[in-house]
Amino acid sequence: MKQILLFSFAVLLMLGNGSCNAQEGKKAEANSTVSAKVQVYYFHFTRRCATCLSVEENAKKAVETLYADKVKKGEYSFQGINLDDDSSKPLADKLGIGGQTLIVVCGNKKIDITDKGFMNAHDPEKMMEEIKKAVDLALKG
C-alpha cells in the first residue's frame, strides 16, 4: 500500500513538472484548461545598433500579434530590459544573461533565440515564426 502511494505521488510530481509552470499546471488541472505564463525578454545595453532596435520592435510585435488574447490577460508578455540598469541585475543573473539576448522563458524553461532573432531582425514574418517555434517548444515541457 505504501509503495502504491509513493508511486502515485511520484507520478503526480512528474505530471506537475511536465507543464512549464508547476503552479499553473495545478490550476490547469482544476479548470481543465492549460494556461502557462510565457515571458519573452530582450536584454540589451543602453547603446544599440539599428539591427538591435529592429529585434526589439519586431519581437514585441510578434508576441502581441501571435498571442493578443494572452497578452491582454497578462499570461504572455514581452519586456525589453536594459542591462546597464542595476535593477536588471537580479533577473539577468537568474537567467544567466551575459549580453544582448532574446529569450523565451516559461517556468524553468529557457529558449535562447538570440541568433535567430538577429538573423531575422528586419523580417517581421520570420521573426513571428521563430517566436512561435520557441514558445511552442517552451510549452512542450
Place this chain on the structure above:
Amino acid sequence: MEFLRDILENSHYSFATAFILGLMTAISPCPLATNISAIGFISRDIDNRRRVFTNGLVYTLGRAVSYSALALILFLGASQMQVSRLFQGWGEKILAPLLILIGLFMLGVLKFRFPGFSRLTDKIDKEGKGRYWSTFLMGMVFAMAFCPYSGVLFFAMLMPITIASAGGLYLPFVFALATGLPVILFAWLIAYAIGNVARIYNSIKTFEFWFRRAMAILFIITGIYYFIILFLLKG
C-alpha cells in the same frame, strides 16, 4: 548584408559559418569607425605596399589571438555570462579614450617616458619589429572592443559552435581572418592608389607625412565620435 545572411542560413559547414560571421562583423555599420581607423593605421606606410599588406596580416593575427584566447577561456569553463557581460558591456567604452590616446601619440603630442616603456614607444614610430608589435596590439585591442551587433555575432553565434567541442577551437581564427580581410584589402588599395598619385608628383615623403597626420586626426575624431555616442547620447 542580406546576401551574407542568406548564405549563413544555408551554410552547413562551421568554417563557412565562421567566415561569413567574420565578414558580417567587418562590414556591419557598428564597428565601421574602428575598421576605418585600422585601415588608416595599417596603410600608414604608403610608400611600401608590401609592408601595408604584412601590417594587415599582423593586425589580423592580433585579432585572431584575442578571439582564440576568449574562446579558449570559455572552452576551459569560464562563465560565458561573466565574460560576455564584461566584454559586451565594457569593450566599446574603452574605445573612446584609447582612440584619442593613439591619435595623440601618432601626432607626437603625447610621449610616454615610463621606464621600460619608452623603448617600446620609440620603436612604434621607427622602422623594424616595433612597428609590427603596435599593429599586432591594435588588432588584439580592437577585436575585444565589441559593439552591440558584433558582440551578438561573436558571443551568440560563433561561440556556441566553437566551444561545443575541441575541434571547433580553430573557428575564431577563421572568423578573425574574415574580419581582417576587408581591412587588409582597403588598406592595400589606399596605399596603392595614394602611392601612385604621390609617385606621379614625385612627392611620396610629403604625402606620407601628411597622410600620417590625417590618420592621427581620424583617430581623434573617431574617439570623440565614440565618446559622444556612448557617454553623451544616452538612450
